[in-house]
Amino acid sequence: MIPAIFLMGPTASGKTELAVRLADALPIDIISVDSLLAYRHFDIGSAKPSLALRRQYPHALVDIREPDEPYSAGLFREDALRCIVLARERGRIPLLVGGTGLYFRALERGIDALPPANPALRQSLMALAEEAGWSALHQRLATLDPETAAGIAPHDRQRIQRALEIILGSGQAISGARHWQGTFPGPLYKIILRPPRGWLHQRIMQRFDVMLNEGFLDEIADLSTRHYAPELPAMRAVGYRQYFAWHDGxxxxxxxxxxxxxxxxxxxxxxxxxxxxxxAHYYLDPSRDDASSLLLQMATRPVQGEVHSIGGDNGGEMDETG
Structure with a gap:
């Protein structure tokens, strides 16, 4: 069976550029693993591959939902598995590319369905947050489920709200209730990008400047006219959240x-x-000039389950400088 490839890495680490270069050399179907790219209208600030690029290198699971339509790790897994089957039926390599770790984990291991949103409980939590602040709700989450709270920033309103919804609605901690189940169909190679931190920070700044030059502020203005609820995941996304605050004065x-x-x-x-x-089977430093050729070696080399570091003694692990 044709192996699938996971290409995982932090934002701005060059995943798209590496994916399309790999697609130039191999028969690959690119499948997006990004919770924001699934939503339409959020284009520039999400660094979504351009329409021109996607015409040349199609990306599955991009622009498949309206921003006010629910999407989750479980739904992503169903969609991605269908894409993988279709790719293999055509004799092509499924290349899963992105930075949403939960989606990758759900795809590889399976995931229990979480309870649906409870509008009444959500409104109650929103009212409590207005009164006491989101840091207070994060402290409450830490009391109820310390393990889950440790992975959520105190200012991450959407994830705090959803975690408390699940815990208060089910009566049990998420960390104790969630079970990874299922297996990934067929062989799988996992490649993780580990860029130097200073290099990545520079890329983040450069990319944000490009976004502004390409009309990010116009995109913010357009999205504001669509009157999406401010608590929607896409509206709370990094970059968008800060510029919606600017737009609102x-x-x-x-x-x-x-x-x-x-x-x-x-x-x-x-x-x-x-x-x-x-x-992971391989770690790759994307800052190297030969990163594309190294990635091609990784994608075509048989793996036996052991971990390899190609392109640097520490696999390009992010350092503590910069």
């Missing part, structure tokens, strides 16, 4: 810019922490 453009950069760096750090806990 809550901060200056300079403050929004610095806040967006800081939030993106924090996101990259959280992603890197997640991927450090993942097993």
């Amino acid at each position: 809550l901060c200056s453009s300079a403050e929004a810019y610095q806040a967006a950069l800081a939030a993106t760096r924090q996101l990259a750090k959280r992603q890197d922490t997640w991927f450090k806990r993942e097993s």
Whole structure:
């Protein structure tokens, strides 16, 4: 059976560029593993591959939901498994590319269905947050489920709210109730990008400047006219959240810019922490000039389950500088 390839890494680490170069050399179907790219209309600020690029290199699971339509790790797994089957039927290699660690884990291991949203409980939590602040709700989450709270930032309103919904609705901690179940169909190669931190921070800043030059502020204005609920996951995404605050007059453009950069760096750090806990066949430093050729070696080399580091003694692990 044709092996699937996971290409995982933090935001701005060059995943798309490496994926399309690999697609130039191998018969590959690219499948997006990104919780934000699934939503339509969130294009520039999400660094979504352009329409022109996607015409040349189709990306499955991009623009498959409206921002107010629910999407989850479980739904992603169902969609991705269908894409993998179709790719293999055509004799092509499924290449799963992205930075949403939970989606990768759900795809590889399976995931229990979580209870549906409870509108009444959600409204109650929103009212409590208005009164006491989200940090207070995060403290409550830490009391009820310390393990889950440890993986959620105190300012991450959407994830705090959803975690408390599940815990209060089910009466049990998420960390104790969630069970990974199922197996991945067929062989799988896992490749994790481990960029140097200073290099990645520079890429984040450069990419954000490009976004602004390409019309990110116009995209913010357009999305504001669509009147999506502010608590929707896409509306709370890094970069968008900070510039919606600017659009609403809550901060200056300079403050929004610095806040967006800081939030993106924090996101990259959280992603890197997640991927450090993942097993992998290969680690790759994407800052190397020969990263594309090294990736091709990884994608075509038989693996026996052992971990390899190609392109650096530490596999490009993010350092503590920069």
